[in-house]
Amino acid sequence: MLSYIKGILTGAEGSTVIIEAGGIGYEILATNSAIVNLPPIGKEAKLYVFLSVKEDGMSLYGFRSPEEKNMFSKLTTVSGVGPKLAMSILSGMDLSSLALCIITGDTRSISRIKGIGKKTAERIILELKEKVGEDSAGVAADAVEIPSGQDKDAMDAITALRALGISMQEANNAVKAVRGRSSTIEELITNALRSLNG
Numbered sequence: 001m002l003s004y005i006k007g008i009l010t011g012a013e014g015s016t017v018i019i020e021a022g023g024i025g026y027e028i029l030a031t032n033s034a035i036v037n038l039p040p041i042g043k044e045a046k047l048y049v050f051l052s053v054k055e056d057g058m059s060l061y062g063f064r065s066p067e068e069k070n071m072f073s074k075l076t077t078v079s080g081v082g083p084k085l086a087m088s089i090l091s092g093m094d095l096s097s098l099a100l101c102i103i104t105g106d107t108r109s110i111s112r113i114k115g116i117g118k119k120t121a122e123r124i125i126l127e128l129k130e131k132v133g134e135d136s137a138g139v140a141a142d143a144v145e146i147p148s149g150q151d152k153d154a155m156d157a158i159t160a161l162r163a164l165g166i167s168m169q170e171a172n173n174a175v176k177a178v179r180g181r182s183s184t185i186e187e188l189i190t191n192a193l194r195s196l197n198g
Contacts, residue, residue, distance in 0.1 A: 002049050002060075009038060009045040015091070017062065019045055030062035032091040037064055052083050061087060068095055071132075078127045080120060088115045089124075097168050101125075102132045104159055109168040154179070157188040161196075170196060 005028070007021030017038065018025050028047055030038075038045055047062035048069045061083055063069040068090060075086035089098065092113035101109045102125050110121035154175055161171035171192070178191035 002051050004046055004048045005060075005062075006044065006046040009041055009043055012038060012041065015087075017045075017047070019047065026060055028060045028062035029087060031064065031068060031087060033068065033094065034062050034064040050083075059083065063090075065095075071095060071098065074128055074131055075124065078124050080123065085115055085120075089113055092116075093168075097172060099132050100155075100158065100172070101168055102128050104155075104162065105129070106162060106168055153185045153188055156185050157192060160189050161192060166196065 005019050005021055005026050007019045007026075009017065010020045010025060011018035012035065015029055015032075015035065017028050017030050017035065019028060020026075026049075028049060030047060034047055047064075048066055049063070050061045050069055050072060052059045052061060061072065063072060072083075072086050072090060075081050075089055076083055081089075089110075093101070093109070097109070100106070105125050107118060107121040107125060110116055110124060111118045116124075157175050158168075158171045161174065162168065166174070174192035174196050175188060177195050178188065182188035182191050
């Protein structure tokens with residue numbers, strides 16, 4: 001089983017990258033976050049990879065981090081979600097936001113990703129909510145970069161903003177922007193709303 005590939009980046013076009021390691025050029029279909037963090041051509045690169053073996057051939061999928069690879073593996077266990085759709089999901093939303101959407105049951109944000117309808121979004125949440133929740137106890141802190149002791153306040157604030165019709169990305173950004181000057185959940189929500197309204 002392959003864990004990661006480390007070698008010289010020799011090519012990158014669209015979502016496909018080529019890394020040469022040990023005299024072999026590996027063609028890898030990578031997520032957006034992996035691609036934007038690649039070094040220049042000719043420099044050493046490292047991608048975490050998943051090898052998919054099917055009757056019609058093999059494919060390598062590349063990820064920026066072990067956590068992104070882990071989410072990919074979870075997504076492919078969902079009925080109707082194959083490797084290509086899982087890659088679209090990971091390229092359509094950052095990892096923290098996706099985990100938060102799954103935990104909070106935010107079908108609307110997930111269904112905005114290209115190729116994902118409401119039913120698929122609901123299935124992803126239904127089948128992964130428990131698994132992602134176990135792995136992402138600190139997802140609110142990761143998403144908004146706050147101290148771990150305030151995880152619940154961040155989650156509650158984001159959930160409250162989502163209930164007001166604010167998108168997941170806007171809610172995350174607003175909470176992140178005001179976390180330093182908000183000592184209570186009420187202040188966090190109020191200040192986040194003020195920042196959104198300019």
